[in-house]
Amino acid sequence: MGTSSPPKPRGITRRRCGRSVTIAQILKPSSRQQRQSFSEIAKVTEYASDLEIRRRLSILNKKSMDSDSETSDDFGGSPESSRSESKITVSDTKSDLGLQQDQSVISNSREDGSSMADESFDDDREWGARMTKANLVPPVTRKYEVIDQYVIVADEDAVRRKMQVSLPEDYAEKLTAQRNGAEEVDMELPEVKDYKPRKKLGDEVIKQEVYGIDPYTHNLLLDSMAEESDWSLLDKHLFIEDVLLRSLNKQIRHFTGTGITPMIYPLQPVIEEIERTAEDDHDFRTVRVCRAILRAIDSRREDKYVAYRKGLGVVCNKQEGFGEDDFVVEFLGEVYPTWKWFEKQDGIRSLQKNNKDPALEFDSIYLERPKGDADGYDLVVVDAMHKANYSSRICHSCRPNCEAKVTAVDGRYQVGIYSVRKIQYGEEITFDYNSVSESKEEYEASVCLCGSQVCRGSYLNLTGEGAFQKVLEEWHGILDRHQLMIESCEVNSVSEEDYYDLGRAGLGSCLLGGLPAWLIAYSARLVRFINSERTKLPVVILTHNLEEKSDAEVQAEGVYNQRLRNLAVTLDKVRYVMRCIFGDPKKAPPPLVRLSPKEVVSFLWKGEGSLVEELLQCMAPHVDDNVLNDLKSKILDHDPSGSDDILKELKRSLLWLRDEIRYLPCTYKCRHDAAADLIHVYAYTKCFFKIQGYKSVTSPPVYISPLDLGPKFSKKLGPGSHEYRKTYGENYCLGQLIFWQIQTNTEPDGSLFRASRGCLSLPDIGSFYAEVQKPSRQRVYGPKTIRFMLGRMEKQPQRPWPKDRIWSFSSSPKVFGSPMLDAVLNNTVMDREMVHWLKNRPPVFQAMWDR
Numbered sequence: 001m002g003t004s005s006p007p008k009p010r011g012i013t014r015r016r017c018g019r020s021v022t023i024a025q026i027l028k029p030s031s032r033q034q035r036q037s038f039s040e041i042a043k044v045t046e047y048a049s050d051l052e053i054r055r056r057l058s059i060l061n062k063k064s065m066d067s068d069s070e071t072s073d074d075f076g077g078s079p080e081s082s083r084s085e086s087k088i089t090v091s092d093t094k095s096d097l098g099l100q101q102d103q104s105v106i107s108n109s110r111e112d113g114s115s116m117a118d119e120s121f122d123d124d125r126e127w128g129a130r131m132t133k134a135n136l137v138p139p140v141t142r143k144y145e146v147i148d149q150y151v152i153v154a155d156e157d158a159v160r161r162k163m164q165v166s167l168p169e170d171y172a173e174k175l176t177a178q179r180n181g182a183e184e185v186d187m188e189l190p191e192v193k194d195y196k197p198r199k200k201l202g203d204e205v206i207k208q209e210v211y212g213i214d215p216y217t218h219n220l221l222l223d224s225m226a227e228e229s230d231w232s233l234l235d236k237h238l239f240i241e242d243v244l245l246r247s248l249n250k251q252i253r254h255f256t257g258t259g260i261t262p263m264i265y266p267l268q269p270v271i272e273e274i275e276r277t278a279e280d281d282h283d284f285r286t287v288r289v290c291r292a293i294l295r296a297i298d299s300r301r302e303d304k305y306v307a308y309r310k311g312l313g314v315v316c317n318k319q320e321g322f323g324e325d326d327f328v329v330e331f332l333g334e335v336y337p338t339w340k341w342f343e344k345q346d347g348i349r350s351l352q353k354n355n356k357d358p359a360l361e362f363d364s365i366y367l368e369r370p371k372g373d374a375d376g377y378d379l380v381v382v383d384a385m386h387k388a389n390y391s392s393r394i395c396h397s398c399r400p401n402c403e404a405k406v407t408a409v410d411g412r413y414q415v416g417i418y419s420v421r422k423i424q425y426g427e428e429i430t431f432d433y434n435s436v437s438e439s440k441e442e443y444e445a446s447v448c449l450c451g452s453q454v455c456r457g458s459y460l461n462l463t464g465e466g467a468f469q470k471v472l473e474e475w476h477g478i479l480d481r482h483q484l485m486i487e488s489c490e491v492n493s494v495s496e497e498d499y500y501d502l503g504r505a506g507l508g509s510c511l512l513g514g515l516p517a518w519l520i521a522y523s524a525r526l527v528r529f530i531n532s533e534r535t536k537l538p539v540v541i542l543t544h545n546l547e548e549k550s551d552a553e554v555q556a557e558g559v560y561n562q563r564l565r566n567l568a569v570t571l572d573k574v575r576y577v578m579r580c581i582f583g584d585p586k587k588a589p590p591p592l593v594r595l596s597p598k599e600v601v602s603f604l605w606k607g608e609g610s611l612v613e614e615l616l617q618c619m620a621p622h623v624d625d626n627v628l629n630d631l632k633s634k635i636l637d638h639d640p641s642g643s644d645d646i647l648k649e650l651k652r653s654l655l656w657l658r659d660e661i662r663y664l665p666c667t668y669k670c671r672h673d674a675a676a677d678l679i680h681v682y683a684y685t686k687c688f689f690k691i692q693g694y695k696s697v698t699s700p701p702v703y704i705s706p707l708d709l710g711p712k713f714s715k716k717l718g719p720g721s722h723e724y725r726k727t728y729g730e731n732y733c734l735g736q737l738i739f740w741q742i743q744t745n746t747e748p749d750g751s752l753f754r755a756s757r758g759c760l761s762l763p764d765i766g767s768f769y770a771e772v773q774k775p776s777r778q779r780v781y782g783p784k785t786i787r788f789m790l791g792r793m794e795k796q797p798q799r800p801w802p803k804d805r806i807w808s809f810s811s812s813p814k815v816f817g818s819p820m821l822d823a824v825l826n827n828t829v830m831d832r833e834m835v836h837w838l839k840n841r842p843p844v845f846q847a848m849w850d851r
């Protein structure tokens with residue numbers, strides 16, 4: 001073991017196909033222990049370690065429970081994340097066992113022939129081979145075309161630029177400063193490496209079937225060794241992680257390529273073989289520990305001493321092993337610009353019919369430019385699904401012997417797998433996938449079999465919910481995001497401060513070059529939010545998850561990196577659409593434009609489709625012609641257009657109209673009183689913004705093969721590639737920019753309009769004039785409705801209003817504006833006069849269900 005902790009993985013995150021967004025270092029947390037050297041661990045008492053394992057498992061369970069909690073108003077969220085009811089608890093075992101019995105190839109170590117279904121369901125021990133459903137789904141060992149360099153799939157020039165290294169002029173000084181601890185941590189500098197050939201497959205490394213054990217089995221084995229008092233805890237862990245796993249993989253190697261590899265393999269013959277070798281070597285200490293385990297296997301019939309199949313893996317085949325920081329192999333694959341990659345993921349989701357069952361592909365990685373590159377941060381996706389080299393067979397470990405990192409070799413960035421410590425002959429090559437998923441199903445499906453003492457239980461980490469979202473929900477609601485967008489559209493220029501903040505976050509010409517000013521200004525504002533979240537989040541995580549302080553800080557750092565990554569992906573998607581529409585993205589106009597006073601009058605008072613015109617049309621079937629004509633002529637008299645202060649006059653006219661219709665006779669079908677309230681709210685709204693839609697575009701097809709869909713769906717869809725074309729709607733860019741933190745949303749514009757109901761766009765006036773024949777509970781407008789509306793306005797101004805009430809909303813409004821938005825724009829509370837009137841005006845009508 002080297003004495004220094006392994007270098008921080010840089011610029012590399014593994015993606016879970018389709019639904020996940022990955023975070024480097026986000027459960028890195030795990031981490032603190034992970035980074036502890038073995039000698040440090042040895043100092044920890046056995047009891048403390050047990051507690052630690054329990055803590056990990058309870059965190060795992062807590063995280064999955066947290067995800068059941070109600071989500072915010074974020075309509076862009078991945079729908080699957082909150083749907084599942086399954087948890088990593090004993091209760092899941094029931095269905096698992098059903099599945100286990102179906103696995104005909106499972107070899108059962110039981111001498112008494114009892115089936116695994118005998119396992120007790122209400123057992124809550126933390127050891128034993130108890131797996132959730134997904135581990136029992138066979139790992140997919142897909143076939144790929146072997147390549148020996150990156151293959152760029154689209155936008156070849158742009159992708160090449162993104163992969164091109166640009167060292168800062170003062171690189172050498174910066175590097176020295178960083179080594180001395182003086183350089184900013186954010187400014188990861190490119191790691192320049194000399195070219196080295198990869199380890200030869202079939203010679204220095206071999207590809208073979210590999211097995212692993214879950215955390216419960218690890219604990220079970222520890223427990224079975226308990227009586228060996230001259231074995232320290234460290235020795236026991238080493239025995240499991242090193243001796244046992246190596247012998248296991250040696251013993252099962254012959255299954256490779258046979259097609260009859262069992263899903264489960266008993267540990268008994270592995271322990272017996274270790275015992276035999278130890279006897280030959282006169283290593284009686286090991287013999288004793290093996291016998292202790294074998295005795296336990298014999299006596300503890302209810303416990304499962306088994307290993308599970310991980311699929312193919314890569315194993316060190318060099319007698320003298322590999323040294324530390326040794327280059328193993330590049331992670332090769334097809335390189336996608338992120339917009340194209342996410343188009344493909346949209347296509348995959350649509351073909352999977354948004355099914356919540358996880359697919360099992362796990363073969364792509366983000367190649368991220370280091371933030372300290374002279375041209376700044378950016379990213380592309382390397383997909384090893386169809387074209388790859390053996391690196392894509394390397395399995396995950398929570399205590400890996402390698403890391404995947406972005407290095408600068410011969411002027412180009414590449415993802416390289418490097419050893420982080422010495423690797424012995426026969427040891428499996430692993431790295432930490434550092435991957436997170438927004439989907440609880442995926443997370444639970446990915447039970448980790450690395451067998452290490454610090455195993456996190458899943459080789460994915462769950463995010464997009466719980467504590468990680470708290471700051472975003474509280475400080476970056478839909479109105480806050482619109483405020484940033486409106487400000488950026490209105491200034492439509494980039495200030496020194498903007499460039500400074502973007503630069504400090506590592507965003508430079510590579511990501512921002514050629515974008516319109518309003519978009520760069522918006523990005524700078526988002527970066528400021530991301531920075532403030534980074535400061536606030538550790539405290540929130542600490543309170544919410546009861547983590548240790550250092551863990552909370554590392555997690556917050558992971559969220560910070562994820563946010564920047566999402567911003568970069570969003571900009572790439574939007575840039576692509578703007579390029580399709582305008583040729584030059586710089587020509588894309590700001591998507592939100594403030595209405596001039598004249599335009600506001602036209603929108604509310606006298607234009608085509610104005611509020612007043614709609615009101616007159618909707619009320620026509622319900623009132624006498626005389627009354628209607630009289631009202632129309634009075635409305636003409638109250639036209640505010642000629643006034644010197646149009647907006648003041650408009651407010652006066654609207655308040656006049658409010659009182660005029662408020663006292664017209666109501667029925668349950670015709671709620672003039674409710675319409676009057678809405679006119680009142682409009683009268684007090686100061687700012688309105690036109691949504692400037694672009695053209696809708698359909699991009700060239702992406703091809704999705706059965707392999708991309710995972711085994712479950714590929715069978716349903718049959719052979720051959722599927723063509724998917726994505727259509728970007730008129731308001732796609734605005735929607736994606738407002739939901740910049742989410743990538744799994746196929747139609748962010750639709751989400752935007754759903755999220756804007758009530759808080760950004762007020763209800764249709766037609767909501768209150770119905771053609772229904774009978775009164776209904778859904779159409780009430782009584783004191784309770786008003787209280788609810790006021791509650792939303794005052795206490796939850798950024799949340800959309802529910803659909804199942806009297807209000808209806810346009811599915812694609814052309815204009816945004818509300819007193820709630822005004823309050824956010826002016827950084828004030830809501831207009832007190834407006835609220836006071838709504839609270840105190842006397843009721844004029846009560847329908848049957850009104851309460």
Ligand SMILES: C[S@@+](CC[C@H](N)C(=O)[O-])C[C@H]1O[C@@H](n2cnc3c(N)ncnc32)[C@H](O)[C@@H]1O
Nearest residue numbers: 139141310311312362392393395396448449450
């Ligand atoms: C990139 S592939 C690795 C190669 C794969 N075993 C194969 O046969 O192609 C990732 C998949 O390997 C399996 N895998 C990798 N690491 C694992 C781990 N620590 N525990 C369980 N399964 C693992 C999972 O099925 C995962 O989806």
